[in-house]
Amino acid sequence: MDAAHQFWSAFFKGDQNIFDHWLAYGIEQGFCGPPVCTTHDGIPSTREEDEVWEEFGEVCIHMMRPYTDADEKKEIEENHSPSTWRKPR
Numbered sequence: 001m002d003a004a005h006q007f008w009s010a011f012f013k014g015d016q017n018i019f020d021h022w023l024a025y026g027i028e029q030g031f032c033g034p035p036v037c038t039t040h041d042g043i044p045s046t047r048e049e050d051e052v053w054e055e056f057g058e059v060c061i062h063m064m065r066p067y068t069d070a071d072e073k074k075e076i077e078e079n080h081s082p083s084t085w086r087k088p089r
Contacts, residue, residue, distance in 0.1 A: 038063060 010018035026032055033044050043061050045053070053059045065083070067073040077083045 035066075 007018060007022050011022075027034075036042075036044060043063075045059065045061060049059045049061065065076065067076065
């Protein structure tokens with residue numbers, strides 16, 4: 001079984017340890033940018049994405065919201081429906 005298959009199998013089963021490991025590994029390897037506040041810092045984007053946004057008003061840039069605890073997760077999912085229906089199953 002390759003590493004990607006192992007990860008996704010564990011991820012979809014809800015194995016938080018494997019998710020935490022792979023998230024940390026991805027950050028260490030430079031596969032994603034540092035945490036920023038999209039409210040105050042803006043969305044990290046390329047100049048081309050900015051130009052597309054200005055011209056067409058639509059660029060899909062993915063973000064991930066870490067939760068501080070289970071209560072915050074529940075509150076966010078109750079308030080933000082995409083956080084529920086975009087969750088991997």
